[in-house]
Amino acid sequence: MAKANLLSGVDVRKVKKMRLLSRADLKSRGITFEDTxxxxxxKIGKFPKPVKMGLRRNAWLESDIDAWIARLIAERDGVAA
Structure with a gap:
């Protein structure tokens, strides 16, 4: 069986610009939800899905978190995001 190319279909130029945020990074941004x-x-689609980094490690795309925060602000201000 041939080994799958992990970057198949991925634009490496975009990946280089991405930043991943840990749970500690989320907390430093004021996102202090408990893990559960x-x-x-x-699960209910109210927060961005994490990127699985390992068996017990998740991270979030900074751009997803920024968009989530912007959506919350737009909802607060009564503006369609």
Whole structure:
């Protein structure tokens, strides 16, 4: 069986510009949900899905988190995001 190319279909130029945020990074941005709350929000589509980094390690795309925050602000201000 041939080994799958992990970058198949991925634009490497875009990946180089991406930044991943850890749970600590989320907390430093004021996102202080408990792990169970965060999992539930992801499950119901109210928080961005994480990128699986390993068996017990997740990270979030900074751009996804920024868009989520912008959407919350737009909802607060009554503006369609």
């Amino acid at each position: 709350q965060l999992r539930e929000l992801v």
